[in-house]
Amino acid sequence: MLKALRGTKDILPDEARMWQHIEASSRYIFSIYGYNEIRTPVIEEASLFIRSIGDATDIVQKEMYVFLDRGGRKIALRPEATASVVRSYIENSIGSKEGLSKLFYIGPMFRSERPQKGRQRQFHQLGVEAIGSDDPLLDAEIILLASGLLKKLNIHNFKIKINSLGCKKDKEAILEDHRKAIKPHLKSLCDECKERYKKNVLRIFDCKNPECQKIVANIDASNSLCKDCEDHFKRVKSALDGLKLTYEVDSRIVRGLDYYTKTVFEIVQEDLGAKDAICAGGRYNDLIQDMGGKPTPATGFAFGMERLILAIKDSDIKSGPSLNAFIAIVDKDKFKQGFALLSSLRNKGISCDIDYEGKSLKAQMKKAERLGARFVIVFGGDELKQGKVALRDMAKREQREVGIGEVVTEVTR
Ligand code: HAM
Numbered sequence: 001m002l003k004a005l006r007g008t009k010d011i012l013p014d015e016a017r018m019w020q021h022i023e024a025s026s027r028y029i030f031s032i033y034g035y036n037e038i039r040t041p042v043i044e045e046a047s048l049f050i051r052s053i054g055d056a057t058d059i060v061q062k063e064m065y066v067f068l069d070r071g072g073r074k075i076a077l078r079p080e081a082t083a084s085v086v087r088s089y090i091e092n093s094i095g096s097k098e099g100l101s102k103l104f105y106i107g108p109m110f111r112s113e114r115p116q117k118g119r120q121r122q123f124h125q126l127g128v129e130a131i132g133s134d135d136p137l138l139d140a141e142i143i144l145l146a147s148g149l150l151k152k153l154n155i156h157n158f159k160i161k162i163n164s165l166g167c168k169k170d171k172e173a174i175l176e177d178h179r180k181a182i183k184p185h186l187k188s189l190c191d192e193c194k195e196r197y198k199k200n201v202l203r204i205f206d207c208k209n210p211e212c213q214k215i216v217a218n219i220d221a222s223n224s225l226c227k228d229c230e231d232h233f234k235r236v237k238s239a240l241d242g243l244k245l246t247y248e249v250d251s252r253i254v255r256g257l258d259y260y261t262k263t264v265f266e267i268v269q270e271d272l273g274a275k276d277a278i279c280a281g282g283r284y285n286d287l288i289q290d291m292g293g294k295p296t297p298a299t300g301f302a303f304g305m306e307r308l309i310l311a312i313k314d315s316d317i318k319s320g321p322s323l324n325a326f327i328a329i330v331d332k333d334k335f336k337q338g339f340a341l342l343s344s345l346r347n348k349g350i351s352c353d354i355d356y357e358g359k360s361l362k363a364q365m366k367k368a369e370r371l372g373a374r375f376v377i378v379f380g381g382d383e384l385k386q387g388k389v390a391l392r393d394m395a396k397r398e399q400r401e402v403g404i405g406e407v408v409t410e411v412t413r
Contacts, residue, residue, distance in 0.1 A: 005121070005122075006115060006121065007112075007113070007115040007120050007121025007122065008120065008121055008122040009120060009122075015309075017322070018309055018312065019305070019309070022126075022153060022305060022308055022309070022312070023106055023126070025149065025152045025153055026104075026106065026126050026149055026303075027104075027106075028152070029145065029148055029149045029152055030104040030128060030145075033102070033128075033141065033145050034102050035102040035103060035104040035128050035130075036102065036103060036104070037103070037104055037105065037106075038085060038088065038103040038104070038105055039105065039107070040078075040081065040084040040085060040087070040088050040105070041078075041084070042077060042078055042107070042108065042110075043075050043076070043077060043078070044075070044076055044078055044083070044084055044087065045073065045074065045075065045076070046064070046066045046074040046075060046076035047074070048076070048083050048084070048087055048291075049064060049076050049078070049079060049080075049083050051290070051291065052082070052083040052086065052257075052258075052259050052287055052290070052291060053079070053080070053083060053257045053258060053259065054200065054257065054258025054259070055199070056195075056196060056199035056200040056203055056258075057200075057203060057206075057256055057257060057258060058203070058206060058256060059079045059080070059111060059256065059257065062112070063079060063111040063112050063113055064076050064077075064079050064110075064111070064112070065077040065079075065110050065111075065112060077110035078109055078110065079109055079110060079111045080109055080125070080257070080302065081105050081107065081109065081125060081127060081302065082127070082129060082257075082259070082284065082287075082300060082302075083259075083287075083291075085103055085105065085129045085131075085300075086129075086131075086284075086287055086288055086291055086293070086298075087291065089101065089103075089129075089131055089288065089293070090288065090291060090292060090293035094131075095131065095132055095293075095294075095296060099132055100130065100131070100132035100133050101129075101130070101131045101132055102128065102129075102130050103128065103129050103130075103131070104126070104127065104128045104129075105125070105126070105127055105128075105129075106124070106125075106126040106305075107124065107125065108122050108123070108124050109122075109123055109124065109125050110122055110123075111123070117310070118276055118304070118306055118307045118310050119276070119306075120306055123304055123305070123306050124304070124305035124306065125302040125303060125304060125305065126302065126303050126305060127281070127300060127301055127302030127303065128142060128145065128300050128301060129298060129299075129300035130142060130298065130299055130300060131288065131296060131298040132296055132297070132298065133297060134232070134283075134285060134297035136232050136233075136235035136236040136239060136263075137235075137239050138299060139236045139239075139262075139263040139283065139299055140236055140239035140240050140242075140243060140245075142281065142299055142300065142301055143160060143162070143240060143245065143247070143265055144240075144243055144245060146160075146267060146279050146281075146301055146303070147160060147245060147267070149303070150267070150278075150279075150311075153308065153311075153312055154312070155269065155278075155308070155311045155312060157269060157270050158267050158268065158269045158270075158278065158311075159247075159248060159267065159268050159269075159270070160245065160246065160247040160248070160265060160266075160267050161247065161248050161249075161250040161253050161265060161266050161267075161268065162236070162237075162240075162247050162248070162249055162250070162253065162263060162264070162265040163223070163249060163250055163251055163252075163253040163254070163263075163264050163265070164223065164225055164229060164230075164232070164233040164236075164262050164263055164264070165223070165254065165255075165260055165261055165262060165264055165282075166223060166225040166226060166229040166261065166262060167226065167228070167229050167261055167262065167285070168261065168286055169226065170223070170224075170225050170226055170229050171261065173224065174202075174223050174224075175200070175201050175202060177223075177224075178201045178202065178204075178219065179197070179201045181219040181220065182197060182201060182204060182215065182216070182219060185215045188211055188215060189204065189211070189212055189215065190207065190209045190211065190212055192207065192209075193207050193209070193212045200258065202254045203256070204216055205252060205254045206254075206256045216252075223251055229262055232262055232263070233262070233263065236263050237249070247265075253265065253266050255280065255282060259284040259286070259287040259290075260282045260283065260284055261282075261283050261284060261285045261286055262282070262283040262285060263282055263283050263299065264280075264281070264282030264283070265280070265281060265282055265301070266279070266280045267279040267280070269307070269311045276307065277304075277307075278303060278304060278307045278308060278311060279301055279302065279303040279304070280301060280302065281299070281300050281301025281302060282299060282300075282301070283297065283298065283299040284298055284299070284300075285297040285298065322351070322371060322372045323351050323352065323353055323368075323371045323372055323373040323374070324345075324350045324351045324352060324373070324374050324375065324411060325345060325350055325351070325352045325373055325374065325375040325376070325377055325411050326352070326353055326354070326355075326364070326367070326368035326371060326373035326375070326376050326377070327341060327342055327352065327353070327354040327355075327376075327377045327379055328355060328361060328364040328365060328368065328376050328377065328378050328379060329354065329355055329364070329379050329380060330361055330378060330379060330380025330381050330384075331379075331380035331381070331384070332358065334379055334380050334384060335354075337379070337384075337404075338354055338377075338379040339354065341377070341379070341404065341407060341408075342354050344407075344408050345407070345408055345411060348408050348412055350408070350411055350412060353371065353373075355367065361378070364376075368394065369394065373394060374393070374394055374395060375391060375392065375393060375394065375411055376391075376392040376394060377389050377390070377391055377392075377407060377411075378390040378391075378392060378399075383401055384404075387403055387404055387405075388401045388402060388403055388404065389401070389402060389404055389407060390402075391407065391410060391411070
């Protein structure tokens with residue numbers, strides 16, 4: 001039997017309702033904050049991600065799906081969307097049209113990771129990118145936006161962890177500090193981390209090997225920032241304080257992608273385990289220039305939708321009835337008349353369905369219940385001879401006779 005690939009999942013109708021709820025809530029919050037949707041392709045040149053996310057990162061080294069297309073071009077399935085949005089921003093001169101550009105996206109991403117709870121190979125992100133300002137208030141705004149979305153989804157037990165990696169120069173100094181601190185333990189690192197030590201020492205923080213984790217846990221990761229970056233971070237914190245948002249400064253938040261500068265943050269949800277962030281992001285003030293655009297500061301974040309679903313599962317989101325009405329046919333030869341009523345109801349915007357399987361009345365009633373129909377219109381029998389149908393209100397468990405001509409008005413009412 002053919003099966004879905006490991007690390008991928010079908011989202012069946014029952015679960016899809018939850019996805020729609022999350023998407024609708026996020027679209028609502030994003031629009032309130034002035035973000036507009038951008039949709040970029042799922043495939044891009046692999047070099048886009050290698051250059052932006054970084055050659056020494058796990059994503060590029062181990063997780064990216066890369067293939068040669070029929071023209072011999074090296075293509076990647078996008079492992080994240082920030083690089084794609086930046087590519088599009090530069091290619092379409094979006095900044096010259098609208099100054100500060102506030103963009104959001106919702107869609108599938110691909111990383112060949114070991115699947116586990118809340119970690120898939122095809123997963124979905126919803127994220128924002130605010131491109132064109134270095135204002136610390138913008139950093140605070142996107143953190144507020146992320147926590148606002150969580151609250152809208154009725155998720156409350158989360159922690160916001162923030163840090164600043166400083167500017168390019170600060171980052172280099174931080175790397176040097178880390179290199180010095182880790183050097184005495186070089187022999188105890190795993191082979192991969194020995195390589196990471198040479199290429200990008202920050203990536204040792206992402207290593208899942210317990211021995212390497214123990215080494216980084218014991219090094220002092222407190223960063224010394226230049227005056228400008230220190231001041232920027234102070235203003236971010238003071239803005240968050242002003243917004244009464246609770247957060248923790250955690251100098252171990254270094255992020256698994258190379259493009260970050262200054263403020264970075266992660267939101268963890270206790271039930272998912274402290275390791276797995278439900279949302280993550282930060283500033284990437286050099287990326288647009290590094291990718292060939294004009295120097296343009298920017299910041300953003302992405303939520304993992306599968307992790308949001310896990311966080312919501314326990315809190316009861318009622319999916320609500322999906323049908324307004326169901327037409328149950330008693331006399332099969334009256335199907336045509338029932339079918340005409342079905343069209344009239346649908347034309348009025350009433351969601352409605354009918355039995356196409358020749359089921360018994362009892363089975364049709366069960367089906368109506370399973371579909372969450374608010375009303376069942378029982379079509380046939382003596383009532384029909386008098387030009388009437390039985391209208392059953394499934395929520396109130398009441399039934400009354402209604403003239404066929406009045407059904408549309410009655411159900412609409
Ligand atoms: P990231 O930390 O790689 O950042 O991913 C963001 C979020 O995507 C994670 O916190 C997690 O919730 C979810 N996620 C990542 N990998 C998986 C997976 N294999 N399965 C399920 N969920 C996953 C980024 O992608 C950046 N582009 C975020 C950003 C936007 N930074 C600035 N702007």
